Amino acid sequence: MTALQHVKLGAYYTVHLPEPDDFDFWRERARGLVQCDVPPDRIAWLEPGGSGDLFASGAPSQGERRLPVPSADARPVRASKRFVSLARNAILHSDAQRFSLLYRLLWRLQANPRIMEDKADRDVRQVEELAKNVRRDSHKMHAFVRFRLVEDEALGEHYVAWFEPDHHILRANAGFFMRRFSNMRWSILTPRGSLHWDGTTMAEGPPAQRSDAPGGDPMEDLWRRYYASIFNPARLKVDAMLKEMPKKYWKNMPEAALIPELIAGAQGREAHMVEKGALAFEERPGTLDAIDKAIHACRKCPIGTLDNHAVMGEGPRDAALMIVGEQPGDQEDVAGRPFVGPAGQLLDAHLEAAGIDRRAAYVTNAVKHFKYVQRGKRRLHQNPGAKEIDTCRWWLESERALVRPKLVLAMGASAARGVLGKTVSVAKVRGQAIPLEDGSELWVTVHPSYLLRLDGPAREEQARLFAADLAAVKERLAELAG
Amino acid sequence: MAAQTLLQKLEILADAAKYDASCASSGTAKKNSLGGKGIGSTEGMGICHAYAPDGRCISLLKILLTNHCVFDCHYCVNRKSSNVARARFTPQEVVDLTLGFYRRNYIEGLFLSSGIVKSSDHTMEQIVEVARILREEHDFRGYIHLKTIPEADPEIVHRAGLYADRVSINVELPTDSGLTRLAPDKDARQIEGAMGKVKADLIEAKDARKRFRHAPRFAPAGQSTQMIVGADAATDADIVGKASRLYDNFRLRRVYYSAFSPIPDASAVLPLKRPPLIREHRLYQSDWLMRFYGYKPADVMQATEADGNLPLDIDPKLAWALKFREAFPVDVNRASKEQLLRVPGLGVKAVGKILASRRHRALRLDDVARLTQSITKVRPFICAVDWRPVTLTDRADLRSLLAPKAEQLELFAA
Numbered sequence: 001m002t003a004l005q006h007v008k009l010g011a012y013y014t015v016h017l018p019e020p021d022d023f024d025f026w027r028e029r030a031r032g033l034v035q036c037d038v039p040p041d042r043i044a045w046l047e048p049g050g051s052g053d054l055f056a057s058g059a060p061s062q063g064e065r066r067l068p069v070p071s072a073d074a075r076p077v078r079a080s081k082r083f084v085s086l087a088r089n090a091i092l093h094s095d096a097q098r099f100s101l102l103y104r105l106l107w108r109l110q111a112n113p114r115i116m117e118d119k120a121d122r123d124v125r126q127v128e129e130l131a132k133n134v135r136r137d138s139h140k141m142h143a144f145v146r147f148r149l150v151e152d153e154a155l156g157e158h159y160v161a162w163f164e165p166d167h168h169i170l171r172a173n174a175g176f177f178m179r180r181f182s183n184m185r186w187s188i189l190t191p192r193g194s195l196h197w198d199g200t201t202m203a204e205g206p207p208a209q210r211s212d213a214p215g216g217d218p219m220e221d222l223w224r225r226y227y228a229s230i231f232n233p234a235r236l237k238v239d240a241m242l243k244e245m246p247k248k249y250w251k252n253m254p255e256a257a258l259i260p261e262l263i264a265g266a267q268g269r270e271a272h273m274v275e276k277g278a279l280a281f282e283e284r285p286g287t288l289d290a291i292d293k294a295i296h297a298c299r300k301c302p303i304g305t306l307d308n309h310a311v312m313g314e315g316p317r318d319a320a321l322m323i324v325g326e327q328p329g330d331q332e333d334v335a336g337r338p339f340v341g342p343a344g345q346l347l348d349a350h351l352e353a354a355g356i357d358r359r360a361a362y363v364t365n366a367v368k369h370f371k372y373v374q375r376g377k378r379r380l381h382q383n384p385g386a387k388e389i390d391t392c393r394w395w396l397e398s399e400r401a402l403v404r405p406k407l408v409l410a411m412g413a414s415a416a417r418g419v420l421g422k423t424v425s426v427a428k429v430r431g432q433a434i435p436l437e438d439g440s441e442l443w444v445t446v447h448p449s450y451l452l453r454l455d456g457p458a459r460e461e462q463a464r465l466f467a468a469d470l471a472a473v474k475e476r477l478a479e480l481a482g
Numbered sequence: 483m484a485a486q487t488l489l490q491k492l493e494i495l496a497d498a499a500k501y502d503a504s505c506a507s508s509g510t511a512k513k514n515s516l517g518g519k520g521i522g523s524t525e526g527m528g529i530c531h532a533y534a535p536d537g538r539c540i541s542l543l544k545i546l547l548t549n550h551c552v553f554d555c556h557y558c559v560n561r562k563s564s565n566v567a568r569a570r571f572t573p574q575e576v577v578d579l580t581l582g583f584y585r586r587n588y589i590e591g592l593f594l595s596s597g598i599v600k601s602s603d604h605t606m607e608q609i610v611e612v613a614r615i616l617r618e619e620h621d622f623r624g625y626i627h628l629k630t631i632p633e634a635d636p637e638i639v640h641r642a643g644l645y646a647d648r649v650s651i652n653v654e655l656p657t658d659s660g661l662t663r664l665a666p667d668k669d670a671r672q673i674e675g676a677m678g679k680v681k682a683d684l685i686e687a688k689d690a691r692k693r694f695r696h697a698p699r700f701a702p703a704g705q706s707t708q709m710i711v712g713a714d715a716a717t718d719a720d721i722v723g724k725a726s727r728l729y730d731n732f733r734l735r736r737v738y739y740s741a742f743s744p745i746p747d748a749s750a751v752l753p754l755k756r757p758p759l760i761r762e763h764r765l766y767q768s769d770w771l772m773r774f775y776g777y778k779p780a781d782v783m784q785a786t787e788a789d790g791n792l793p794l795d796i797d798p799k800l801a802w803a804l805k806f807r808e809a810f811p812v813d814v815n816r817a818s819k820e821q822l823l824r825v826p827g828l829g830v831k832a833v834g835k836i837l838a839s840r841r842h843r844a845l846r847l848d849d850v851a852r853l854t855q856s857i858t859k860v861r862p863f864i865c866a867v868d869w870r871p872v873t874l875t876d877r878a879d880l881r882s883l884l885a886p887k888a889e890q891l892e893l894f895a896a
Contacts (some may be wrong), residue, residue, distance in 0.1 A: 178516035229496035240537025422666030
């Protein structure tokens, strides 16, 4: 007896699925129908609540009772692993045609077992498309479910989420949430059903409404603050965001309410960042005169806004030696020339003793304006801050680029920072050449005003070291010239 | 000054972390919390739990432990000489935030970095302490990425790897001279030394696990790095060369590129304009070509223009194909996988589908169209049963035909 003899020629069958995501039930029925050689166009597959489901409210299907039964010796049904794993996903799709599509493919697989490899086949492509949509929906559920904490007096903490999946994915994804939140009591409510985990067992519940879920959570303020702060307004890419997080998900994500405001404010925030950040330095000045003019107008740091004048460096345009001090003092500010006060006089004496001609050197400062605090009639010297030195570095670099000295002597830590961009310990680096990017070299020593602050043997000792540094510079200059 | 609230600290320390490009939470060992006393799982593939309007995915709580820093790197908003607001979390506060966010399913885990306070060792200890509390006291089994400090004691860095899924050490800049100029407190040899040490630890741990099933895991998601693009004069060719050396020498999982972006309180040595974001994107595309498409660094370098940079208007794969037109058209019914992977517009998946399908039928242009995203881009470079691009590949204006039209950023699309 062949399977065919069981089937009334031209008969139509209806299969009622008990659940829209019941793959095993579908597989069981589909297998039997293939074995009885029922062609795809003779079967209607109906899910509960689906259109055409005449029996939805009544007893289980009458049509089902009429399904043919395959004979004991019917040929086994063949399906590749690839088909089974795809079908398992595709069947979760909300498309009403999915069961018949899968059956048609299963039917065709009997004649052509390798059909799944033919990615250009229309049915294969359609099933892949369904499975892909389901995977995406599942992935979005893993990502966008937002639990809210409900303190339950009897049972303790309970985390409840409301989510609206597009497809019948809830049950299939129970495992993911169980594995991740195994020691939490949680519920996920959806319009298609609900899941409840109490730490040991999983229970399924009926469809829910949004109003069944809690409305807020104290953690959400922190989360929203995080979301707003981690966003970089200088990199607005709204399309990229929408591609991965379509608007349909937004209504159930607490952070999404911020998005319009963040986007609208982004240009302003970026402009503010740039304005606060990037100092408006233009092209480097092409002449020392241009630098002189520009530093007088410079208000890029607080020192420039004090009542003072910029003091330009002085010396030959092609000096081999550049001497860098910290900043002009009170007398330099008044005279408009570097190193004319007490420290300058001390420097002159030492230079002369070392045999260095000050007039052949270019003498300047790391910071171009005098920083002070007013005490009555006196202006008391203040050390410039790292930020101020770094800001003024632009001008010092501009001077260096024009004069191109072979050797730069930085006096004091501020001067060294002005050249190097980082703070070094004078004691550690003095007496040795530090190579600079432009091929010249830096020597570091103390600032002469340091000597002025010392007394007695300490002063003598430091004066000796300072003289030794200058002697080494003199010697090195001769080498470089030679 | 009144004590900062947790909310204020979070704002400052998340803001300080927003310039960091790396965020992936994938590729680690599978874990779940069944049978444990804590929470968390990792299932191979990372999950992006939200997307910011900058298009970047949020999968981890990415914050700094503190943005106080004794270093003075010019490109860094947290450098010592910057005037930004400062804040400091205690390790316990970071732990509580991580767990609070994780329980609500906002995140996959933690990405912790820090400014350097007191000393490198002290800072690294604090970072490790956060991970220790999460793993040991809370049995946290989610993802942890720790940024390690190259100047810190290798022993402490090693402990970081025992708790973390991934560790990363930033190379910061593509060239040593750029590093010297912009990150005066950092040292290229030290950075690479630290990477080498992590690589050795990774190999040793892997080897130990082959012998002893319970040998401790060491950073199962491997190590990654990040470099800043556009803050110095390094070209794309320099950057690609550097990245490929790093991949080869240190077995890195990922090299991230972070386009230098205007930062508040910037240093005067930095360029004023940000590099176009698209440059960063082109570098990621070239990275992709090398990791998944069999391109060698030399191939990518060949795709650069005279100035050493990749073209911005077309992707590097198309740029390569336009330069090497003699390699095309490729016959979709005969060509090797390697050849197909070179066709602009064909992704790894599409190539897989073509290879599978052509065992069943001779592919026509229509068939290929069904297997690819866009046939327009592919058409000039392939042959099918009913298709030969006789004139197309030779057209001088092919580039302008294929280059996407310039688009205005839609600022208010949402």
